[in-house]
Amino acid sequence: MSAVATPAVAKPNSVWQALRKNRMSWIGIGLLLLIVIAAVFAPLLAPFDPFQQNIAFRLEPPSAEFWLGTDSYGRDVLSRLIYGSRVSLLVGFVAILIAMCIGSALGILAGYVGGMVDQIIMGLVDVLLSFPTLLLGIMVAAMLGASLENLIVAIAITEIAPFIRVARAPTIALKQRDFVEAGRALGFGPIRLMGVHILPNMISDVVVLGSLWMASAIRTEASLSFVGLGVPPPIATWGSMIREGFEHILDAWWLTVFPSLAILITVLALNLLGDALRDAIDPKLRSERA
Amino acid sequence: MNFPLVSKPPVLELRDLRTEFRIGGAWHAAVREVSLQVSANETLAVVGESGSGKSVTALSVLRLLPQSAARHGGGQVLLDGVDLAALSEKQMTKLRGEAIAMIFQEPMTSLNPTMTVGDQIAEAIQQHRNVTKKEARRLALEVLEEVKIPAAAKRYDDYPHQFSGGMRQRVMIAMALACKPRVLLADEPTTALDVTIQAQILSLLSELKTAHGMGVMFITHNLGVVAQIADRVAVMYAGEVVETADVHTLFARPMHPYTEALLRAMPRVDGNSAELESIPGGVPAINALPKGCAFAPRCRLKEARCEIDRPKLARVGATHQVRCVVRVEQHGDMA
Amino acid sequence: MIRYAIKRLLMAIPTLLAMLTAVFILVRLVPGDPAAVMLGDQASAEALDALRKQLGLDLPMHLQYLNFLRDMLSGNFGASMATGRTVLHEVSLVLPWTLQLTGASILIGIVFGLPLGIWAALRRNAWPDYLGRILSLVGLSFPAFVSAILMLLVFSIELQWFPVIGSTGARTWTQQLHNLALPAFNLGLIMTAYVMRVTRASMLGVMGEDYIRTARAKGVRPMRLILRHGLRNALIPIVTVVGLYFGTLIGNSVLTEIVFNRPGLGKLILGALNSRDYTLLQGLMVVFASCVIVVNLITDLVYGLVDPRVKYK
Numbered sequence: 001m002s003a004v005a006t007p008a009v010a011k012p013n014s015v016w017q018a019l020r021k022n023r024m025s026w027i028g029i030g031l032l033l034l035i036v037i038a039a040v041f042a043p044l045l046a047p048f049d050p051f052q053q054n055i056a057f058r059l060e061p062p063s064a065e066f067w068l069g070t071d072s073y074g075r076d077v078l079s080r081l082i083y084g085s086r087v088s089l090l091v092g093f094v095a096i097l098i099a100m101c102i103g104s105a106l107g108i109l110a111g112y113v114g115g116m117v118d119q120i121i122m123g124l125v126d127v128l129l130s131f132p133t134l135l136l137g138i139m140v141a142a143m144l145g146a147s148l149e150n151l152i153v154a155i156a157i158t159e160i161a162p163f164i165r166v167a168r169a170p171t172i173a174l175k176q177r178d179f180v181e182a183g184r185a186l187g188f189g190p191i192r193l194m195g196v197h198i199l200p201n202m203i204s205d206v207v208v209l210g211s212l213w214m215a216s217a218i219r220t221e222a223s224l225s226f227v228g229l230g231v232p233p234p235i236a237t238w239g240s241m242i243r244e245g246f247e248h249i250l251d252a253w254w255l256t257v258f259p260s261l262a263i264l265i266t267v268l269a270l271n272l273l274g275d276a277l278r279d280a281i282d283p284k285l286r287s288e289r290a
Numbered sequence: 291m292n293f294p295l296v297s298k299p300p301v302l303e304l305r306d307l308r309t310e311f312r313i314g315g316a317w318h319a320a321v322r323e324v325s326l327q328v329s330a331n332e333t334l335a336v337v338g339e340s341g342s343g344k345s346v347t348a349l350s351v352l353r354l355l356p357q358s359a360a361r362h363g364g365g366q367v368l369l370d371g372v373d374l375a376a377l378s379e380k381q382m383t384k385l386r387g388e389a390i391a392m393i394f395q396e397p398m399t400s401l402n403p404t405m406t407v408g409d410q411i412a413e414a415i416q417q418h419r420n421v422t423k424k425e426a427r428r429l430a431l432e433v434l435e436e437v438k439i440p441a442a443a444k445r446y447d448d449y450p451h452q453f454s455g456g457m458r459q460r461v462m463i464a465m466a467l468a469c470k471p472r473v474l475l476a477d478e479p480t481t482a483l484d485v486t487i488q489a490q491i492l493s494l495l496s497e498l499k500t501a502h503g504m505g506v507m508f509i510t511h512n513l514g515v516v517a518q519i520a521d522r523v524a525v526m527y528a529g530e531v532v533e534t535a536d537v538h539t540l541f542a543r544p545m546h547p548y549t550e551a552l553l554r555a556m557p558r559v560d561g562n563s564a565e566l567e568s569i570p571g572g573v574p575a576i577n578a579l580p581k582g583c584a585f586a587p588r589c590r591l592k593e594a595r596c597e598i599d600r601p602k603l604a605r606v607g608a609t610h611q612v613r614c615v616v617r618v619e620q621h622g623d624m625a
Numbered sequence: 626m627i628r629y630a631i632k633r634l635l636m637a638i639p640t641l642l643a644m645l646t647a648v649f650i651l652v653r654l655v656p657g658d659p660a661a662v663m664l665g666d667q668a669s670a671e672a673l674d675a676l677r678k679q680l681g682l683d684l685p686m687h688l689q690y691l692n693f694l695r696d697m698l699s700g701n702f703g704a705s706m707a708t709g710r711t712v713l714h715e716v717s718l719v720l721p722w723t724l725q726l727t728g729a730s731i732l733i734g735i736v737f738g739l740p741l742g743i744w745a746a747l748r749r750n751a752w753p754d755y756l757g758r759i760l761s762l763v764g765l766s767f768p769a770f771v772s773a774i775l776m777l778l779v780f781s782i783e784l785q786w787f788p789v790i791g792s793t794g795a796r797t798w799t800q801q802l803h804n805l806a807l808p809a810f811n812l813g814l815i816m817t818a819y820v821m822r823v824t825r826a827s828m829l830g831v832m833g834e835d836y837i838r839t840a841r842a843k844g845v846r847p848m849r850l851i852l853r854h855g856l857r858n859a860l861i862p863i864v865t866v867v868g869l870y871f872g873t874l875i876g877n878s879v880l881t882e883i884v885f886n887r888p889g890l891g892k893l894i895l896g897a898l899n900s901r902d903y904t905l906l907q908g909l910m911v912v913f914a915s916c917v918i919v920v921n922l923i924t925d926l927v928y929g930l931v932d933p934r935v936k937y938k
Contacts, residue, residue, distance in 0.1 A: 123639065123640070123643055124643075126640045126643070127640060127643040127644050127647050128647075129872070129917075130640060130644050130872075130914050130917045130918050130921070131644070131647075131872070131910070131913070131914050131917065132871075132872040132873070132874075132875035132876050132913055132914075132917060133872055133873060133876050134873075134875070134876025134877075134879060134880070135875065135876060135879070135894070135910065135913055135914075138894065138898070139648075139651055139906070139910055140651065142898055142906065143651055143652065215766065219766075219768040222768050222770075222771070223768050223769070223770060223876070223880055226768075226770050226880070226883075227880075227883070227895065227898070228898070228899070229898070242770070242771070242774065246774065246884070249774070249777065249778065249782065250782060253778055253782070256774050256775075256778065257775070257778065260771040260774060260775060263768060263771055264763075264766055264767060264771060267766040267767075267768070268762065268763060268766040271762055271765065271766050272762065275762065352842055354838060354841055354842060358750075383844050383845075383846060383847075384844065385844070386841065386842055386843065386844035387842060387843035387844035387845075388844055391842065391843070392842040394835060394838065394839060394842075396835055399834060399835040399836065400835040400836055400838070400839045401836055401839065402836045402839075402840065402854055402857075402858065403836070403858065403932075403933065403934060404857050404858055404861075404931075404932070404933055405853070405854075405857075413840075413843065413845065414843045414844070417843065417844050417845055417846065417849075418844060449933045449934070451933070451934045462839065465839070465843060466842075466843075
């Protein structure tokens with residue numbers, strides 16, 4: 001219905017209220033909380049030492065003692081899963097944080113300065129986006145070598161381009177606004193204008209998209225680990241657990257199913273939350289990538 | 291109440307039409323017991339501020355309101371005696387664009403950007419008449435020329451974005467008139483246009499009305515436009531008709547305090563325009579309507595009884611009706 | 626239209642060059658001496674020198690860069706160090722399989738995603754919409770290899786409806802289809818989820834536009850309203866988004882091929898990774914990225930066809 005035919009009505013108006021009403025966001029928040037708690041309190045929650053090998057008990061199906069079974073070295077799957085959440089969450093979070101900071105900074109720079117700088121940065125974005133995401137991650141991780149830090153760097157690189165775009169657009173719009181003009185007239189330097197005046201106005205949009213892309217980062221981490229480019233063993237991440245479990249897929253289904261479920265639940269929770277946040281803050285905001 | 295106010299039988303008649311919107315969980319009336327009549331070769335102007343329910347009234351006639359949010363709450367919409375409110379959706383679809391047509395306010399967004407203007411007009415014809423594509427094209431071209439689009443034949447295959455606002459509005463008029471409807475509903479068709487273009491479109495509509503003998507319901511908030519084109523006027527406020535009269539009477543002897551206020555608020559070349567008068571307060575929300583007369587909170591003639599009972603529409607002249615107990619009393623009810 | 630096409634083509638060229646540069650830099654990021662990495666610790670100094678000469682590593686960097694550009698732009702993507710065959714040859718061996726898989730999944734994605742998205746948009750806030758939104762969100766949350774593994778477990782191992790080991794040995798059409806079914810279903814499901822979301826969002830946006838109301842006021846019948854006025858306009862953003870999906874599709878396809886043990890570009894990459902075949906890896910990156918650039922170009926062109934406002938600027 002166009003605005004012409006809308007009746008005059010008194011309406012409530014609040015982002016927080018919209019968020020609260022959304023059932024999906026509650027499920028998302030709840031699941032996420034569970035996982036974060038599991039990660040933080042891993043030493044208390046995990047029944048066994050995730051590194052402890054027990055050859056006598058290898059490849060046991062789920063039982064009363066080993067709730068989710070054991071892997072080919074006799075290690076308890078549940079404990080590895082719980083400890084694995086730490087690595088997966090850490091990697092995803094830090095990678096996104098790096099991508100968000102650097103990406104936003106570049107985006108604001110591009111939008112604010114414009115001209116040649118803008119062209120160069122957007123050219124960089126185009127190049128980054130011309131690589132299939134996973135392959136870019138594979139390439140970087142392969143070249144740098146397998147380690148926790150390199151994994152984070154690789155994932156951050158794959159996630160940086162959308163942040164640049166998302167930071168640039170509102171910057172261009174905000175640049176024209178009166179309060180920025182006023183600031184410039186008062187003699188504020190560009191750094192101050194960018195950091196203090198422009199940044200806070202778009203931070204909420206960026207953070208919302210950040211949560212959505214953290215889901216993407218965790219998926220990428222799992223995929224990279226599955227392909228063998230993740231954190232080297234014996235540290236457990238969900239992706240590498242699936243990789244190891246894949247070799248025994250014919251007779252030990254629990255090795256792949258439970259880490260899969262863990263990944264799915266985490267990514268789903270982040271997606272639900274991100275979707276709900278996005279709908280609550282600005283229904284017109286579109287995501288840059290799936 | 292239903293005494294004839296027009297000499298000829300109306301082509302379109304609304305009787306106590308009520309349209310409700312769902313707010314929160316409850317249904318509230320946006321159009322309350324509205325009765326209007328339009329005859330052939332006549333322009334009825336429906337005037338009011340935003341939120342008065344005038345657009346909703348027109349959309350209710352054609353049943354174009356979204357079914358999830360709005361519903362028909364009572365009353366009849368009679369087109370040549372047939373109640374449109376009682377028809378099935380399928381029957382209604384047949385009538386739309388054929389017996390009754392509507393044009394809208396925003397020509398910039400009211401045309402399909404991926405269809406040529408010619409095709410959009412031809413579509414109106416083909417949905418209702420059993421003609422070949424070639425014949426539809428010929429008829430569409432005819433009507434495109436009738437709305438005075440220069441070089442119509444060449445522009446037939448152009449897309450809407452290649453036209454200016456005024457031209458797009460002409461295209462919309464052409465689409466509406468393609469099947470020679472008996473009634474045209476015009477929802478603020480000139481509000482979004484420049485004043486000079488506005489005059490052109492208004493005179494075009496006038497010509498077409500006479501040429502086709504249509505009844506036109508022209509919705510506007512601009513009294514200047516009313517003075518230009520209306521034969522009769524109905525003033526709406528908060529979902530109700532508060533005054534109807536022929537155009538001369540309305541401007542010469544407005545009765546309802548709201549109508550008076552509207553006229554006073556109009557900037558005039560001949561008047562003392564040191565100050566522009568505005569009406570204090572605002573239109574009430576439909577889910578917060580005052581008890582009694584809807585205009586009472588803003589009315590300078592307000593009496594105690596105005597806030598208790600809802601006034602009825604009463605006759606004060608041959609073609610003049612008013613919904614105000616104070617004014618009717620002053621003039622003597624001619625019922 | 627031609628002008629638009631040429632403009633887009635010209636804009637793709639700097640992107641192509643920048644991409645090649647990026648690959649060049651990326652490959653030379655490898656810490657340490659590539660020759661030593663490839664030949665191992667035991668290699669002799671002469672062998673290392675010979676390999677460095679062969680790889681052109683003894684030349685100054687800018688010469689390496691120019692040679693690299695010249696090679697890539699003339700279609701010489703290098704040769705696999707392991708097999709000696711050119712990268713193009715390696716690709717051509719496995720390309721039919723990958724095309725089969727991605728083609729089938731794109732087909733599934735569009736054939737199911739579009740109607741489902743339209744349906745969800747029309748039944749907004751009714752149960753089909755909620756169900757559809759939840760399912761599509763779940764579908765998007767699976768990393769491609771996770772859903773592939775789960776499918777493998779359920780359909781191949783438990784139910785034994787489909788073979789576990791890949792496509793080698795498939796002779797007849799039906800056998801090939803049988804082998805293709807599960808992997809295509811996996812990829813197709815993810816793409817369906819994606820297309821459905823985009824279609825729903827786009828249709829919702831379009832159905833609220835003024836011209837839909839005008840069409841209804843004209844008496845346009847419901848089916849025609851949805852298709853010619855609704856979908857036809859909703860396609861514009863859908864085309865763009867589906868085009869952008871191509872990069873993700875490649876990644877998903879690689880993972881799916883690995884899980885289902887199908888021959889294809891995915892296994893090629895994995896093999897190159899495991900054997901440290903850097904020239905093959907480099908060549909493959911260029912091939913893939915070029916494909917993405919080409920697909921983006923095609924998407925832009927299709928966009929121009931679908932949106933008359935672009936054609937007749």
